[in-house]
Amino acid sequence: MKISGATVRRRLFFVLLGAIVAFLALAVRLGYVQLWNGKELAAKAEDSWRRNIPFSAKRGEILDRNGIRLAYNISSPTVMAIPAQVKDPAGTAAKLAKALGMKEETLYGLITKKQLIVRIQPGGRKISTEKAQQIRGLGLPGIVVAEDNKRYNPYGSFAAHVLGFTGIDNQGLTGVELTYDKLLSGLSGSVSFLSDAKGRQMPGSSDTYSKPKDGLNLQLTIDKQIQSIMERELDQAMVKHRADSVFAIAMDPNNGEILAMASRPTYEPAKFREVPAEIYNRNLPIWMTYEPGSTFKIITLAAALQEKKVDLKNERFFDPGAIEVGGARLRCWKKGGHGSQTFLEVVENSCNPGFVTLGQRLGKDKLFQYIRNFGFGAKTGIDLRGEGNGILFKLNRVGPVELATTAFGQGVSVTPIQQIAAVSAAINGGTLYKPHVAKAWYQPETGRIIDTIEPEKVRQVISPETSKQVREALESVVAKGTGRNAFIDGYRVGGKTGTAQKVINGRYSPNEHIVSFVGFAPADDPKIVIYVAVDNPQGIQFGGLVAAPIVRNIMADALVQLGVEPRKDQLPRDYKFGETPVVTVPNLVGKTVSELYEDLNMNFNLASAGTGSTVIRQAPAAGARVERGSTIRIYLGKDNVEIQEDGS
Secondary structure, three states: OOOOHHHHHHHHHHHHHHHHHHHHHHHHHHHHHHHOOHHHHHHHHHHHHEEEEEEOOOOOOEEOOOOOEEEEEEEOOEEEEOHHHOOOHHHHHHHHHHHHOOOHHHHHHHHOOOOOOEEOOOOOOOOOHHHHHHHHHHOOOOEEEEOOEEEEOOOOOOOHHHHOOEOOOOOEOOHHHHHOHHHHHOEOEEEEEEEOOOOOEOOOOOOEEEOOEOOOEEEEOOOHHHHHHHHHHHHHHHHHHOOOEEEEEEEOOOOOEEEEEEEEOOOOHHHHHHOOHHHHHOOHHHHOOEOOHHHHHHHHHHHHHHOOOOOOOOOEEEEOOEEEEOOEEEEOOOOOOOEEEEHHHHHHHOOHHHHHHHHHHHOHHHHHHHHHHOOOOOOOOOOOOOOOOOEOOOHHHOOHHHHHHHHOOOOOEEOHHHHHHHHHHHHOOOEEEOOEOEEEEEOOOOOOEEEEOOOOEEEEOOOHHHHHHHHHHHHHHHHHOOOHHHOOEOOOOEEEEEEEEEEEOOEEEEEEEEEEEEEEEOOOOOOEEEEEEEEOOOOOOOHHHHHHHHHHHHHHHHHHHOOOOOOOOOOOOOOOOOOOOEEEOOOOOOOEHHHHHHHHOOOOEEEEEEOOOEEEEEEOOOOOEEEOOOEEEEEEEOOOOOOOOOOO
């Protein structure tokens, strides 16, 4: 078919028109990209060319309640390689191998990797500042020493389970290092540069420095001196009693602040890889669950007093040595029983049949209501990971026997942190507080307070009047009952012993026990409550003989640290036949070592610290009354050192 010239011209016109339209559309698009999206696309292009060398932020310091640094960072740079900029891989590897103590072939493999930036590890990570200067001095192209730091715990294993530790990248792994990792770690910075596709720095481009944002400083509720006192006593207890473990907590009962927390066995955070994982992963004071024994009787006592089910001073109870409940015979720890006694003496003597009677008067609904209100059966919410729940009987499974055994602390499972929080509520006026170890956050450069952790009230469990009765009864336990080994002359101390058989393979062990003691002072206005438990001590296995003296030793020094003055209005201690009487501590301050033994007259033992020939401090202070044979700790210094006669 013949095509006319008009048709050809018409087709050419439409092709030309389409080309013009396409050209105009392309021009509009190019104009839009250049005029409207130019900056955005240029930024994206630059971002694809930019390479970053990271600089870690300085992790926030951890301090005790008085501002003493417990964990902080020290400079520990890291060596990095930019493979595309390494000019002599073999020579560079040889020089680095000598400086870092690594194999040449390992280093050669690292610096020739098809990557933009490579960390030289393990030998090049967290090196000393001296080693970093040595590497920089080599002037090796493509080798960069980036600023970095590592965590340092100046006191070794001190408060290890509370503080925790960090990993190779300064990330928190346990303790408060983990709980508050985000606030402590801050934001990393970097040095960035522009490079081509092969990683070579673009000519004429300059480096850009992004400053890291340091983490916040964390102040704890922990008191370093009280923590040191506690750890000293736990070390001695492990040696003396050859126990499987021992753990302790000291708390301010009026706000839930933890003053000290420790357990044995322990570890050094910087050397955590040298011990089994269960040692550093298990913070026993919050993790361990066990039957508490007679320390739990404080809860039964508080509930019975609040419900007006007992008159401690005017009501009597006869203890024949056992009580029949639901076909079971529940015995008192004293063979033959305590005979006729007031209910105050039931508390003093820790008489099981007497507490069974109190439990029966309360009934299972009311007793378990108080147990839960005191915080048992649920986590306290302390700001540390790994807390246990404890175990309580389900109410529909509580029969007469379960009610009876629960009343004296058997058949229920608790954690130490639950125990001390509950006892604090029983003696502080009746308020249950949430325990915590964080006290305040500080801005590192200015020291300005960012946030303060306020005490958190959980609930009011008993009335202030009932709490006063509980304090008075527990003070009587220390002065006249099973807690006499926690007595401190000059201080009003209250407390309760605990001895519980361990459950092994579903059965009560006749030979293994957890013995404990909880004590507080001053009894009329508590400033500190201390709980100590010893797991499977060898030899004697009674809380009053094993754990009570440990609490007494911690308490005596802690009260001095807290500035609590001795008084003369305490209940006098009853001395049983054969018990050691108390004697007055002489003033040893200012005396030379050669003069000491003339003054002691075999009434005391000495434990010294420091160097020098003159006593500059002593604990307990002069005038304190302690048991004959007790240890006096003296601190030696030079003759010209200012001495402190108060022993503080």
